[in-house]
Amino acid sequence: MSLAKPYESATGFSSWRLRKLVVDFGVYMALAVLLIAAIFLTPKLYEVNTIAVVMRQASQLGIVAIGQTMILLVAGLDLSVGGIFIMTSIVVAEVTNGRDEMVLPAILISLGIGALIGAGNGVLVTKRRVPPFVATLGMLVLVKGATQAYTKGVPGGFVPDVLGIVNQSWFVLSIPLLLWLGLNAFFIFVLRRTAYGRKVYAVGSNTEAARLSGISVDVIRISVYILGSCLAVVSGVVLTGYVGYVDRFIGTGLELDSIAAAIVGGTAFVGGRGGLLGTIAGVLMIQILSTMALLMGLDIEVQFIIKGLVILGAVTLYSVASIEE
Amino acid sequence: MSEYILEMLNISKSFAGVQALKDVTIRCKPGQVYGLVGENGAGKSTLMKILAGAYRADAGEIIYKGEQREQASAGEVIDSGISIIYQELALVQQMSVAENIFLGREPRYTLGVLNLRALHSRAAALLKRLGVRLDTRLPVSELTVAQRQSVEIAKALSQNADLIVMDEPSAILAGSELDQLFRIIESLVEQGVTIIYISHRLEEVFRIADTVTVLKDGELVDTRSIDQLDRPTLVELMVGRPLDEIFPQTEHEQGELILVAENISTNTILEDASLALYKGEILGIAGMVGSGRTELARALFGADPLTSGTITLVGDKSARWNNPSQAIASGLVLVPEDRKTHGLFTSLSVRINITLPILSFLTRFGVLQSSLENKIVAEAQERLSIVMASADQEAQYLSGGNQQKVVLAKWLETDPAVVILDEPTRGVDVGAKFEIYKLMRQLNDRGIGIVMISSELPEVIGMSDRILVMNNGCIVGEVAQEEATEAGIIELATMADAGANHS
Numbered sequence: 001m002s003l004a005k006p007y008e009s010a011t012g013f014s015s016w017r018l019r020k021l022v023v024d025f026g027v028y029m030a031l032a033v034l035l036i037a038a039i040f041l042t043p044k045l046y047e048v049n050t051i052a053v054v055m056r057q058a059s060q061l062g063i064v065a066i067g068q069t070m071i072l073l074v075a076g077l078d079l080s081v082g083g084i085f086i087m088t089s090i091v092v093a094e095v096t097n098g099r100d101e102m103v104l105p106a107i108l109i110s111l112g113i114g115a116l117i118g119a120g121n122g123v124l125v126t127k128r129r130v131p132p133f134v135a136t137l138g139m140l141v142l143v144k145g146a147t148q149a150y151t152k153g154v155p156g157g158f159v160p161d162v163l164g165i166v167n168q169s170w171f172v173l174s175i176p177l178l179l180w181l182g183l184n185a186f187f188i189f190v191l192r193r194t195a196y197g198r199k200v201y202a203v204g205s206n207t208e209a210a211r212l213s214g215i216s217v218d219v220i221r222i223s224v225y226i227l228g229s230c231l232a233v234v235s236g237v238v239l240t241g242y243v244g245y246v247d248r249f250i251g252t253g254l255e256l257d258s259i260a261a262a263i264v265g266g267t268a269f270v271g272g273r274g275g276l277l278g279t280i281a282g283v284l285m286i287q288i289l290s291t292m293a294l295l296m297g298l299d300i301e302v303q304f305i306i307k308g309l310v311i312l313g314a315v316t317l318y319s320v321a322s323i324e325e
Numbered sequence: 326m327s328e329y330i331l332e333m334l335n336i337s338k339s340f341a342g343v344q345a346l347k348d349v350t351i352r353c354k355p356g357q358v359y360g361l362v363g364e365n366g367a368g369k370s371t372l373m374k375i376l377a378g379a380y381r382a383d384a385g386e387i388i389y390k391g392e393q394r395e396q397a398s399a400g401e402v403i404d405s406g407i408s409i410i411y412q413e414l415a416l417v418q419q420m421s422v423a424e425n426i427f428l429g430r431e432p433r434y435t436l437g438v439l440n441l442r443a444l445h446s447r448a449a450a451l452l453k454r455l456g457v458r459l460d461t462r463l464p465v466s467e468l469t470v471a472q473r474q475s476v477e478i479a480k481a482l483s484q485n486a487d488l489i490v491m492d493e494p495s496a497i498l499a500g501s502e503l504d505q506l507f508r509i510i511e512s513l514v515e516q517g518v519t520i521i522y523i524s525h526r527l528e529e530v531f532r533i534a535d536t537v538t539v540l541k542d543g544e545l546v547d548t549r550s551i552d553q554l555d556r557p558t559l560v561e562l563m564v565g566r567p568l569d570e571i572f573p574q575t576e577h578e579q580g581e582l583i584l585v586a587e588n589i590s591t592n593t594i595l596e597d598a599s600l601a602l603y604k605g606e607i608l609g610i611a612g613m614v615g616s617g618r619t620e621l622a623r624a625l626f627g628a629d630p631l632t633s634g635t636i637t638l639v640g641d642k643s644a645r646w647n648n649p650s651q652a653i654a655s656g657l658v659l660v661p662e663d664r665k666t667h668g669l670f671t672s673l674s675v676r677i678n679i680t681l682p683i684l685s686f687l688t689r690f691g692v693l694q695s696s697l698e699n700k701i702v703a704e705a706q707e708r709l710s711i712v713m714a715s716a717d718q719e720a721q722y723l724s725g726g727n728q729q730k731v732v733l734a735k736w737l738e739t740d741p742a743v744v745i746l747d748e749p750t751r752g753v754d755v756g757a758k759f760e761i762y763k764l765m766r767q768l769n770d771r772g773i774g775i776v777m778i779s780s781e782l783p784e785v786i787g788m789s790d791r792i793l794v795m796n797n798g799c800i801v802g803e804v805a806q807e808e809a810t811e812a813g814i815i816e817l818a819t820m821a822d823a824g825a826n827h828s
Contacts, residue, residue, distance in 0.1 A: 194691045195684035202681055205670040212628060212659060212667055213681050213735070214650035272672040 023273075026317055027265050027281040030310075034288055042295040050291065052169035058287040059176035060242065061257055062280065064235040066187055067228030068258040069279045073191075074204045074221050075271025077132040080121060081232035081258065083143030084114050085251030088236030090147050093157030093246040100162040110233045117143060118229030122222030140255070148248070155246035163241030176238045183231070188276050200224060204271030260307070261286055264314040285310065327391055330355045330519050331376075331407075331488055336385035338371055345371045348385075349545045351538050353488070358510060358520045360534030360551070362527070362563060364726075364754035368543040369523050373490050377409050378402040390487075408481030409490040414473050416465045423448035423461035426480045451479040454516070455509045470614060471502035478509060482518075489513065490521040493752070495529055498614065498780075501819055507533055525754060527559055528783060539563055563755050572787030573759075573766050579790075580604030582639050583774045584657070584743050586625060589634030594798035595620040597634070602743060602774040607765065609789025610778040612818045617798040618778045619662050622747045625776065626659040627652040638742065653682055656742035660732055660749060662778070664725075668732040671721035675713055676702050678720050678731050683738050705734040709764065726757025733764065744768060745776045750784065762788060782811045794818050 038045045045054070064081050071078045088110045095106035117139060124135035147155075166176050191197035202210040203220045211217045239251050265282030267274025289310060293303040331353040338346040346368045353359050363369050374380045376387070378397045387394045389405065397405070416425045423445045424431070432443035448461040457475045465473060474494060481489050491510075495503055510520055510533055524530055530537055530551075537554060539546040539562045546562050584602040589595070594617045602608050610618050623629045625636060627648045638644045644655035652658070661667035670678050679702050680687055687698050702716045709730040713723055720731055729749065736744060746765070750758045765775055765788065779785045785792055786809045794802045794817040802817045 193693050193695075195688045195693065196691060198677055198681060198684055198693070201673055201677065202670055205672045206666070208667050209661075209670060210681075212626070212649050212661060214653040215681075216650065268672070272670065 023266050023318060027278050027285065027314070030314070031281050031285050031288075034285060034292075038288070038292055042292045044295050045288070045292060048172060049169075050295075052172045052174060054287055054291050055172055055177045056166070056169065056174050056242070057291075058283050059174070059180035060235055060238050060251075061254055061261060061287060062180040062283040063176075063183060063238065064232045064254060065258040065261045065279050065283050066183055066276060067231035069262040069265070069267050069274065069276055070187070070191070070200060070224050071132075071228045072204075072259070072262050072267045072269065073200050073271055073274060074224050075132075075207070076125060076221065076225065077136060077259065078121060078225065078228050078232075079133070079136040079255050080117060080139035080143060081228070081235075082251060082255040083140045083147070084117060084229055084232040085236040085239055085254065086147050086248060087113060087117075087143055088233050089159075089240045089243075089246055089250045090151060090155050090157075092163070092237065092240050093155060093159055096157070096160045098158035098160050100160045103160055103162055107233075107237055110236065111230055114229040114233035115226050118226035119222060121229070122218075122225035125225070126218040126221050151248075153248075155248060157246060159240055159244055159246065163237070164244060166238050166241035179234070179238070183234070184276055184280060191275060196220075201272055204273075206272070257286055260311045264311060266318065268318075327388075328354055329388070330390060332388040333372070333376065334386050334388065336372065336375060336382045336387075338375060338380060338383050344543055346375075346382075346543045349540065349543070350385075351545075351548065353519050353521065355487070355519050356514050356517045357535045358514060358522055358533050360530035360537040361521055361523045361540070362525075362530060362537060362559070363540035363546075364563060364756055367540040367563075367754075369540055370492070371543075372540070373409060373492065373521070373523070376402070376407065376490065403484050403486075406485055406487040407490070408484055408486035408488070410474070410477045410481060410492065410494060412493045414470075414477050416473055416476060418466040419464055421462050421464055422452075422459055422468070422476050425465055425476055426451060426461075426483050428480075430483070447483070448479065451482050454482060454512070455479060456512055457505075457509070469502070471498050471505060474498070474506065475509065478513075482513075486518065488519045488521070490523070492523045493525065494522070495524060495526055501815070502614065503529070525752065526781060527556055527755075530559070531556065560755055572784070573763050579606060580772060580774075584625075584636070584638055584776075586636045587634055589624050589636060590632050591620060591624045591629040592632060593617070593620040593623075593629060595624055595629075596798045598624075598795075598800050599634075600776075600793060600800065602776060604772045604774055605769045606790040607769065607775045607777055607788050609785040609792040610776060610795060611782065611785045611792055611814050612795030614780065616795040616818065618795050619747055620798070621795065621800075622659055622662075622745045622776070622778055625652075625745055626657065628659070640742070653739055653741075656740070657745070658682075658736040658739055658741045658743070659745045660736055660747060662747035662751070664728055664732060664752070669720050669728055672719060674717045675706075675711070675720055675723070675731055676716040679705050679734050679738060682735060701738060705738065709734050710760065724754075724757075726753045726760075729753050729757065729761065733761070737768075741773060743774045743776070745778075747778045748780065749777060750779070750781070782814055785809075785814070786811065796820055 044050055068078060068081070091110045091113065092106045095109060096102040121136050121139055124130040125132050166174065168174060191200060199210070199215050199220050202213065202215060203217050207217055236251065243250055261282035262274065262279045263269060264285060265274065265278030267278060286307060289306055290303055293306060329352045333349070333351050336346055336349045349368065349372060361369050371380065375382045378399045378401065381396050417428065426448045427444055432440040432447065434440050445461045452459050452461070452475065455475055455478060459472060459475065465476060468476070478489070494506060498506060513520060522530070522534055534551050536548060536550055537559065538548040541563065580603045582601060583604050586598065586600050588597050588599055590597055598621055600608065610621065612618050620629065624631060627646045630647065636645065638655050638657060646652040646655050665671060676698065680698055687693055706713070706716070711730045711734065712727050720728060723731065750761055753761065768775060777788060786806065790806055792804045792806070792809050792814065793800050794804065794814055796818050801820060804813065
């Protein structure tokens with residue numbers, strides 16, 4: 001009793017398979033094409049040093065993209081992560097003032113503030129029913145403004161030397177890469193094999209049905225926003241170590257790149273469909289494209305154009321696949 | 326010119342190698358009503374989409390008004406006088422009745438300035454042709470579903486439709502609203518318009534159609550004049566096997582009291598409703614759409630907070646609740662009316678759909694036990710005979726009947742004491758309907774009390790032990806099965822003092 005009757009097929013069995021192929025494997029096929037193209041266009045991409053750099057940078061984007069993917073899964077969106085990077089950078093510099101032993105407290109304080117920001121996003125979206133785009137955009141402006149007010153526009157403090165460890169690679173391995181892979185493994189497990197993960201998908205797929213199924217919809221959504229903000233703090237710490245000084249413009253563009261990576265990786269903008277494996281591929285695609293453009297000596301503007309085309313291409317492909325009905 | 330307005334001859338269509346329609350022929354004379362029936366997936370929609378120009382047939386020809394029609398765009402089809410009214414009405418909520426009727430074709434002065442006077446007078450004339458009284462300036466969002474449907478029909482008329490296809494028009498209507506639809510159809514037919522009427526409800530087909538065409542698995546079973554058909558024969562043609570009993574009956578005595586609601590009201594139309602439910606019985610809730618039936622179900626389930634009154638589960642698990650998750654924990658579940666928006670997770674797999682309410686049972690320290698889950702899903706599939714490619718298939722790709730079974734399976738896994746079914750067989754084909762009825766009887770045998778809301782009176786009367794009739798937010802009467810008649814229930818449901826014209 002596992003095969004559909006013939007007439008069931010007419011209503012979508014075959015198109016289901018076709019769609020699944022595009023949605024599930026499209027990004028991996030695109031990534032494979034890119035990697036093959038790189039053999040001819042930019043063979044330098046395959047040098048150990050280049051791979052190590054690409055992976056470190058992919059990790060910075062990839063960690064925040066984990067949270068972004070989960071927020072997208074509950075039909076949300078988080079633009080405020082850009083503010084969280086800056087907040088983290090300033091907190092780390094101010095609290096440690098260059099002292100290595102203060103790194104852990106600084107990170108904990110950043111996580112605490114991050115969690116508050118995430119909770120704020122979550123409460124605005126759930127209890128006040130503010131659209132996620134507006135709520136998190138407002139939060140982004142608020143957090144950026146608060147950091148500027150606090151520092152009077154001239155951030156003080158120093159980044160402790162110990163954070164420089166994020167720039168070291170052993171062969172292709174690095175702390176950021178291990179962190180990225182570890183967090184992915186953990187959250188893939190959470191999404192696939194825990195009740196919490198199931199509820200995340202259910203809330204994103206059909207909020208009202210989830211509520212009627214006895215799921216505390218608001219708790220799930222707020223918790224996902226908090227998770228997203230905390231993951232952004234982790235990305236922010238890595239970024240701070242990478243830059244090595246307090247930077248008011250740290251991580252600019254990563255909030256949009258993290259959304260792009262998730263969408264390119266097949267996570268639906270409307271929630272309930274997608275996952276972290278796709279996002280990993282999406283992150284790699286964005287990072288490899290940028291690196292290839294750099295290696296080919298293309299202007300930064302051209303990089304943006306290519307990135308934009310890839311995002312539009314992916315979104316078009318997914319939407320064509322879903323009009324199939 | 327031939328005597329037919331439309332001939333679709335030997336139409337075949339396949340999708341990715343799967344035959345959806347095979348050599349189907351239908352012929353329609355002007356001024357007649359044609360019933361098009363068949364189970365879900367029989368090919369009705371595909372055939373109508375080919376007529377609408379949405380799909381191109383692989384083989385066969387369409388002769389319309391005596392001329393062979395080439396592949397046409399949707400716009401060309403409408404211009405040629407064919408209108409299709411889909412179940413999901415396509416109206417702009419914020420715009421007025423008249424604006425909707427003439428959307429994109431508004432009467433204009435030169436320079437494109439709208440001629441509002443003509444817009445409203447022409448809209449009023451069209452509605453008058455339908456025998457509908459409606460203020461053309463009202464925004465569509467203010468209208469009842471039935472009134473919206475009339476607007477769609479008026480829109481079709483404004484496009485000079487000679488042939489109107491109605492896809493499950495009654496699925497969203499009830500009681501006297503249906504009578505109004507039939508009056509409209511009759512007046513259209515008098516004016517020479519041809520109607521193709523697609524419906525799951527065979528009573529309606531018998532009431533309104535002159536000729537019935539039955540499709541099954543993409544093939545034409547038969548086309549017969551309505552006076553050569555009776556209900557059992559039609560059912561047999563549709564499902565390919567006789568259904569001795571549409572509504573399976575069981576012998577049972579009234580069990581113990583299990584659910585009591587006293588004087589409950591919510592912030593909705595629901596007011597001061599009381600009911601008692603006994604183990605192993607089906608309590609039917611009848612009434613018009615908008616009479617408060619769904620609100621009653623939601624109140625019982627804790628989905629809308631009570632403003633007054635109490636609900637108690639009696640017996641060994643005596644309990645009260647304030648929200649759905651407490652209700653589920655107490656043993657009361659709701660299978661909602663609108664499967665796609667309230668019941669099913671369309672983008673998720675059948676597996677995830679079925680086990681969602683019992684995750685805490687399936688997890689140890691929050692981690693799912695796959696083997697246990699697989700076993701439960703396989704058992705549910707077996708017991709409800711859900712047809713699917715695999716448990717990982719997304720629910721949206723199942724047929725309507727199978728989707729409903731998935732929603733039912735989800736709730737049965739919670740081992741409930743009380744099941745509330747809101748329109749359990751809406752949009753479900755005859756075969757699956759029968760299976761759902763059988764399932765309800767099995768639940769009764771297990772001592773589960775069922776509250777069933779339905780717009781289909783034969784279903785309410787055929788399945789319920791007792792029937793509560795709702796009108797304007799109140800329970801206005803109780804009828805025992807033996808005494809229930811459609812006329813009696815309709816009378817209660819439409820009593821004047823409870824007026825159906827509140828907004």
